[in-house]
Amino acid sequence: MISLTILSIAGIVVMLMHLPQWTSIARWTAVIATIISLFSIRFDSIFTLPTIEITRSGNLWAGLILGLLALILLLIPNRNATHPLKNDHIALLLFATVGAVLLTRFDHVVTLILGLEMVSIPLYVLAAQTHSPRSHEASLKYFILGAFSSAILTFGIALWYRSTGVLTIPGPIATDLIGRSGIVLMLAAMCFKVGLVPFHYWVPDVYEGTPTSFTAYMASIAKVAAFAALFKVATLLPTSDWTSLAMGFGGASILLGSLAAIRQTSVKRMLAYSSIAQAGFWILLLTGGQFSVYFGFAYATASILLLWIVDLVESSTRSHTLTGLMQKNQVLGAIAIMALVSLTGIPPFSGFYAKYSSLFVMMDRGYFWAVGIGLLGSAMGAYYYLKNIAHIVAPPETDYKIDVPVTSVIASVLAVGVMILFGLAPLF
Amino acid sequence: MAELVDALGSGSSESNLVWVRVPLSAPTIIIKMSTLYLPIGIVFLVALSFVLISLLASHFLGPHRNSLVKDAPFECGIESKDSARVRFSIKYFLIAILFVLFDVEVVFFYPWAVNFQELGLRGLLEIASFMGCVLVGLIYINQNKVLNFEGRNVPR
Numbered sequence: 001m002i003s004l005t006i007l008s009i010a011g012i013v014v015m016l017m018h019l020p021q022w023t024s025i026a027r028w029t030a031v032i033a034t035i036i037s038l039f040s041i042r043f044d045s046i047f048t049l050p051t052i053e054i055t056r057s058g059n060l061w062a063g064l065i066l067g068l069l070a071l072i073l074l075l076i077p078n079r080n081a082t083h084p085l086k087n088d089h090i091a092l093l094l095f096a097t098v099g100a101v102l103l104t105r106f107d108h109v110v111t112l113i114l115g116l117e118m119v120s121i122p123l124y125v126l127a128a129q130t131h132s133p134r135s136h137e138a139s140l141k142y143f144i145l146g147a148f149s150s151a152i153l154t155f156g157i158a159l160w161y162r163s164t165g166v167l168t169i170p171g172p173i174a175t176d177l178i179g180r181s182g183i184v185l186m187l188a189a190m191c192f193k194v195g196l197v198p199f200h201y202w203v204p205d206v207y208e209g210t211p212t213s214f215t216a217y218m219a220s221i222a223k224v225a226a227f228a229a230l231f232k233v234a235t236l237l238p239t240s241d242w243t244s245l246a247m248g249f250g251g252a253s254i255l256l257g258s259l260a261a262i263r264q265t266s267v268k269r270m271l272a273y274s275s276i277a278q279a280g281f282w283i284l285l286l287t288g289g290q291f292s293v294y295f296g297f298a299y300a301t302a303s304i305l306l307l308w309i310v311d312l313v314e315s316s317t318r319s320h321t322l323t324g325l326m327q328k329n330q331v332l333g334a335i336a337i338m339a340l341v342s343l344t345g346i347p348p349f350s351g352f353y354a355k356y357s358s359l360f361v362m363m364d365r366g367y368f369w370a371v372g373i374g375l376l377g378s379a380m381g382a383y384y385y386l387k388n389i390a391h392i393v394a395p396p397e398t399d400y401k402i403d404v405p406v407t408s409v410i411a412s413v414l415a416v417g418v419m420i421l422f423g424l425a426p427l428f
Numbered sequence: 429m430a431e432l433v434d435a436l437g438s439g440s441s442e443s444n445l446v447w448v449r450v451p452l453s454a455p456t457i458i459i460k461m462s463t464l465y466l467p468i469g470i471v472f473l474v475a476l477s478f479v480l481i482s483l484l485a486s487h488f489l490g491p492h493r494n495s496l497v498k499d500a501p502f503e504c505g506i507e508s509k510d511s512a513r514v515r516f517s518i519k520y521f522l523i524a525i526l527f528v529l530f531d532v533e534v535v536f537f538y539p540w541a542v543n544f545q546e547l548g549l550r551g552l553l554e555i556a557s558f559m560g561c562v563l564v565g566l567i568y569i570n571q572n573k574v575l576n577f578e579g580r581n582v583p584r
Contacts, residue, residue, distance in 0.1 A: 012564050018571040 001052065003037035003044055003062070004098050010034075011094035017087045023078065026087040030094055031073045038066040051108035060293045061104035061228040068220050068300050069097045074411035075308045076213045079315060082130050085213070089129065092122035093217060100225035109157050109167050112229060116153070116193065119222050120146045126214040127206060138209025145202045149192035156185025160236070170235045183236045187245070190233055193226035196283060197252035200276050204260075207272035208320075212311035215268065219275055219307065220300035227279075227296060231288030246283045247362075247370050253280030254377035261384045266320035267310050270384060271303065274343065277377055284358040284370060291357045294426060298354035301419050302339040305412055309336045316400040322388060324396025332402065335412050337389050342419055344385040345378055350423040522574050533562055 010033030014026045041062055045054045073093070078085050099118025106112045124146065128139035157167070163179025164172050174180055192199040207215050234242050257277030264270040278299050285292045309332050313322055326333035342349030345356070355378060362370040540547060540555050547554075569575060 012561075015568055016564065016571065018568075 001044055001047060001049060003040045003066070004101055006033055006037040006040060007066075007094055007098050007101070010037075011091045011098070014087050014094060015091035020084070020086070023085055023087055023090075026090050027073060027076075027085075030090050031070055033094070034066055034070045034073060034097075038063060038070065041066070051111045052102075052105050053107035054105060057289055057293070058105045058228075060290065061224065061288070061296070062101045064293055064297055064300075065097060065100050065104065065221050065224055068224065068304065069093065071301070071304055071411060071415055072213075072217055072220070075216075075304065075408050077308075077311055077315065077408070078405075080130070080211045080213050080311060082132070083211070089126060089214075092126055096122040096217070097221060100221050103225040104228040106229070106232070107168055107170070109169060112169065112233075113150070113154065113157075115225070115229070116150065119225055120150075120193075123214070123218055123222060126217070127210040129214065130211050132209075134209040135211065136209075138206045141202055141209075142206045145192065149189040149199070152185050152192075153189035156182045156187075156189065158182070159185065169232055173236060173238055180237075183233075184245075186233050187230070187237075190226060190230040191249060194223055194230055194279050194283075195276055196249045196279050197256050197276065198249070200253065200256070203276055204269050204272040207275070208266065208268050212268065212307055212314055216304045216307035216311070219271065219303045223275070223279070224296040224300055227282060227292065228288055230283075231286075231292060234286075243286060243365065243367075246286055247367060250280040250282075250284040251370060251373045253277060253283070254373055255280075258377045258380035258384070262380060264384070267306070267322055267388060268320050270388070271306060271310075274381065274384065275299075275303065277381060278343070280377065281355055281358045281374060284362055284374065286361060291361070294350070294422070295354040295358065297422065298342060298350035298419070301415055302342045302349075302351060305335055305339040305415060306343075308408070308412065309339075312402050312404060313400075316402050317398060321391060323391045323394055325392045327396055328400065329402050329404070331409060331413075332404065333392050335416055336392055338416055338419070340385045340389055342423070344382050348420055348423045350419045350426070352423060353426045519574075519577070526569065526574065529565070530562070 010030055014030055017026045017029075041059050044059070048054060073090065076085060096119050099115045099120075099122075102111055102115035102118065106115060120142075124139055124143040127142055128136050159178050159182030160174060161167055161182075163174045163176050163182065166172060174183060188199065192202075195203040207219065210218060234246070237245070254277050257273050257275070257280060261270050261273035261277065264273060282292065282295050282299070285295060309325070310320065310322065312332065313325060314320060322336060325336060338349065342351035345351045345354070355374070359371050359374045362368075362374065536558060537555070540551055543551070
């Protein structure tokens with residue numbers, strides 16, 4: 001657990017740098033610590049703890065999470081629309097990431113609950129960081145629904161334990177009704193965390209109300225970690241049951257998310273609904289293997305880049321649209337267009353293989369109606385993603401100026417480069 | 429069960445600094461689980477019937493003499509006045525939260541203090557790291573001037 005120790009210590013150090021003028025030092029401390037801990041993942045098996053198992057796919061998820069954290073920390077602007085970035089925020093992001101990495105590595109329900117809470121509680125705080133009713137509403141909504149889902153998770157664990165007498169995951173498959181319903185409750189709580197359709201009500205409001213820098217974290221790392229945990233919890237069900245459940249969740253998410261996203265005018269709300277649709281594609285992959293990590297990479301990188309640009313535009317114009325971005329700043333405009341194209345699923349970007357693999361898995365198992373829903377969702381996705389490209393290229397409505405730090409531009413260009421590289425050669 | 433005892437035993441006596449993987453799962457229970465829940469059900473019934481019987485008995489047996497004072501909400505002998513919805517300073521809330529935090533800390537100290545000899549050096553190191561975390565929290569609180577009662581320094 002060397003990587004987690006490094007992250008936690010960095011979080012504590014950043015937390016104690018309380019003077020506002022130390023923000024850039026805090027940011028670089030966090031970035032360097034994240035990169036060190038990214039490279040120390042391979043040594044994690046030397047020193048391990050009970051209730052934690054280190055597997056190859058778990059390490060892939062952890063590497064993805066830490067890479068995304070480094071990207072977020074490099075991109076996050078010094079000011080959002082109303083407030084400056086504080087060291088406490090960076091520390092909270094680091095602490096939440098410790099929980100996210102735990103979620104990729106648990107083999108016992110104690111670590112699962114601990115990891116979920118460690119991801120969620122900093123996010124409840126971060127959601128309320130703007131002094132606006134919207135932001136407070138988002139935080140309260142997220143907190144109350146999150147507390148409910150934790151309670152449902154714990155109750156599901158209790159029922160499952162009653163039937164099997166075991167608390168380790170992966171564990172034995174429960175055969176009786178109570179054990180099965182326990183697992184279904186656990187899955188329901190996890191589906192809440194990732195925002196799949198019957199449990200998606202919080203997603204648009206929370207994503208819109210939260211300060212955009214932190215929405216990027218919510219939409220990427222929190223979601224990736226919750227998916228890693230969801231796929232692991234799903235191994236408790238027999239494969240056939242899980243396949244039909246996943247297709248139900250996935251199909252409903254794709255249809256409802258896409259239909260709702262078409263009607264949105266604010267980019268943030270559009271991204272929130274489209275993230276529901278993307279989660280639908282994600283769950284069609286059925287297992288937490290390499291394909292899922294790849295999907296996480298493709299979706300999260302594009303979302304982080306888009307939300308970063310929305311954040312920058314929002315601080316200059318106070319509006320949630322990207323109209324006329326191309327004329328104001330060509331680099332940002334190009335990056336936004338590439339991120340949107342990747343989310344649509346057009347080669348050479350990594351989003352293409354992500355969607356391709358999820359449809360391929362369904363085709364391979366012979367569920368053609370799921371493939372049909374996926375294709376329909378992709379077509380609708382093309383409409384609402386490409387509509388935003390039209391806005392970006394259109395002439396600007398108001399006059400505004402965007403200034404971007406050089407490091408952020410370099411980081412985002414690098415991220416786009418990696419996105420194209422993995423899109424051209426999905427080696428792993 | 430024997431496996432569990434083994435793991436626990438070797439962990440504390442021989443190798444103090446080696447992480448021992450203690451199986452946290454419960455030993456497999458062969459008795460039918462539903463019979464084990466019977467005592468809990470009985471306790472539930474007893475609790476429920478106690479509440480119901482005492483409430484109904486006092487309702488039917490007791491005399492009913494109402495007066496204004498007697499019907500007023502009552503707590504701890506202090507006369508109730510005004511609405512409960514008044515505004516408190518945020519400091520009360522912060523102090524209450526901090527109290528909970530640093531009070532719960534003792535809960536972790538107690539088992540360690542009882543097993544001080546058995547836990548040995550490893551236990552000392554672990555409790556020291558726990559103390560370190562709490563101490564960092566205290567420093568953070570102090571930096572944010574939460575403990576500064578007199579000044580008007582509202583926490584950030």
